[in-house]
Amino acid sequence: MYPPSIQKLIGQFSKFPTVGPRTAARFVFYLLKIPKEEAESLQESISQLKEKVRLCSFCFNPFEGEEELCEICDNPGRDKSTLCVVEKEPDLEAIEKTKQYKGRYFILGGTVSRLRKEDVKSLRTKELIERAENPEIKEIILATNSTPEGENTALYLERLLAETKKKTTRLGRGIPVGGELEYADPETLKSALEGRK
Amino acid sequence: MYPPSIQKLIGQFSKFPTVGPRTAARFVFYLLKIPKEEAESLQESISQLKEKVRLCSFCFNPFEGEEELCEICDNPGRDKSTLCVVEKEPDLEAIEKTKQYKGRYFILGGTVSRLRKEDVKSLRTKELIERAENPEIKEIILATNSTPEGENTALYLERLLAETKKKTTRLGRGIPVGGELEYADPETLKSALEGRK
Known part of the structure; x- marks a missing residue:
C-alpha cells in the first residue's frame, strides 16, 4: 500500500x-x-x-479579466446574427484559427451519447435556448463533432431549438483536404457525394 | 489563443x-x-x-516519516540476502501484494531502450552496485518487465553486476495463470516450453 x-x-x-x-x-x-x-x-x-x-457570461469561453464578456463576444465587429454552438473550448479555438467565422459562439459543455435526463442535464441547454431566442440571431450552426455523440447531440439540439423557429445548420461533411479516397470510410464518402458542388 | x-x-x-x-x-x-x-x-x-x-535511502521506495529506511527495509524479519531490482514503484507494490517475496527491493528508476550514455545515466546503477557489493546479498533478482526495454535493461544489469560475482536471476516467463495457449504469442510459448517443470 x-x-x-x-x-x-x-x-x-x-x-x-x-x-x-x-x-x-x-x-x-x-x-x-x-x-x-x-x-x-x-x-x-x-x-x-x-x-x-x-467564463464569458454569453458564450462560456474562459478568459482573463474583470469584464462580463470575452474578447470575441465583446467585439463590435463580430456578426451578431450567427451563433456557432461547439462542444468544448478547443473546438472554438479550432474554428477561430480558420479566421473564416465572424459570428459569435456558444460552448455547450459536452455531448450526449444517450438522451437520458442525467446526460442532457450536463449540457447548457437552458442558456442556449435563451441565446437562440434573441431576435438578433438568424442562424445557429450546430458545430458538434462528426462522432456518434456529436451527431446525437446535434439531433437533440435541432429538436430543442425547433420551437425558436431559427434556421439551424451543420458543418459540411466530406473528404478532409489532403485526404485520399482510398482511405475514406464509406460514411465519409457518402457525405462527400451528397455534399458535392 | x-x-x-x-x-x-x-x-x-x-x-x-x-x-x-x-x-x-x-x-x-x-x-x-x-x-x-x-x-x-x-x-x-x-x-x-x-x-x-x-525516498528510502536503501531501496528508493517513497514513504512518509522521518526515518532513513522505509518499512520494508527497516523490517528485521525480511531476508537480507535477496535483492529484487524493479523498474518502478508500482512494480514493487505488485510483488508485495503476492506476499511471496521476503527479501528487500531496489527501485532502478526506469529502463533503457538503448545503451546510450544519457539513457543509462537516468538509472540508479551506481547505487545498485553499492548495494550488490554488500556481502549480505547472495542473490539479485532482476525483476524488470518482459518488454524489449525491460529485457534490454536486465541484460545491461547482468553485465554490470558480473563483477560483483553475485548470483543474478530473472522472473519466470510463461503462460499467465488463466491464459489460453491459443492466444499466447510464440515468444511466450517458447519461454513456457523452456521453463517447463
Whole structure:
C-alpha cells in the first residue's frame, strides 16, 4: 500500500478526464521526482487559473479579466446574427484559427451519447435556448463533432431549438483536404457525394 | 489563443508522463469546472506530497516519516540476502501484494531502450552496485518487465553486476495463470516450453 499522501493524490488525479488509477500513480511519482520549486510553480499555476480565469457570461469561453464578456463576444465587429454552438473550448479555438467565422459562439459543455435526463442535464441547454431566442440571431450552426455523440447531440439540439423557429445548420461533411479516397470510410464518402458542388 | 494562465498550466501538464498538449488542455478545462475548494485541495495534496514523502535511502521506495529506511527495509524479519531490482514503484507494490517475496527491493528508476550514455545515466546503477557489493546479498533478482526495454535493461544489469560475482536471476516467463495457449504469442510459448517443470 502506498503512503496516505500518495494515495490521496492518486485519487484526485484519477478524477481527471482520461486518467485511470495507474496513470494517476505515474503522475504522483513524476511529482515526487521533480524539484520542489517546479511542484510549487504547478500549485501556483492552478491557483492563478482559478483566480484569474472566468467564463464569458454569453458564450462560456474562459478568459482573463474583470469584464462580463470575452474578447470575441465583446467585439463590435463580430456578426451578431450567427451563433456557432461547439462542444468544448478547443473546438472554438479550432474554428477561430480558420479566421473564416465572424459570428459569435456558444460552448455547450459536452455531448450526449444517450438522451437520458442525467446526460442532457450536463449540457447548457437552458442558456442556449435563451441565446437562440434573441431576435438578433438568424442562424445557429450546430458545430458538434462528426462522432456518434456529436451527431446525437446535434439531433437533440435541432429538436430543442425547433420551437425558436431559427434556421439551424451543420458543418459540411466530406473528404478532409489532403485526404485520399482510398482511405475514406464509406460514411465519409457518402457525405462527400451528397455534399458535392 | 488561450489566455496566459491557461497556456502556462497546459505547458506544465504537458510535462507529465503520457500527457500531450491536447490532454493537458482537457486537464485545465476540468480544473476550471471543479469547485474552487476541490482545486485548493489538489494544491494542498501536492504540497503535502512534497513535504511528507521521502525516498528510502536503501531501496528508493517513497514513504512518509522521518526515518532513513522505509518499512520494508527497516523490517528485521525480511531476508537480507535477496535483492529484487524493479523498474518502478508500482512494480514493487505488485510483488508485495503476492506476499511471496521476503527479501528487500531496489527501485532502478526506469529502463533503457538503448545503451546510450544519457539513457543509462537516468538509472540508479551506481547505487545498485553499492548495494550488490554488500556481502549480505547472495542473490539479485532482476525483476524488470518482459518488454524489449525491460529485457534490454536486465541484460545491461547482468553485465554490470558480473563483477560483483553475485548470483543474478530473472522472473519466470510463461503462460499467465488463466491464459489460453491459443492466444499466447510464440515468444511466450517458447519461454513456457523452456521453463517447463
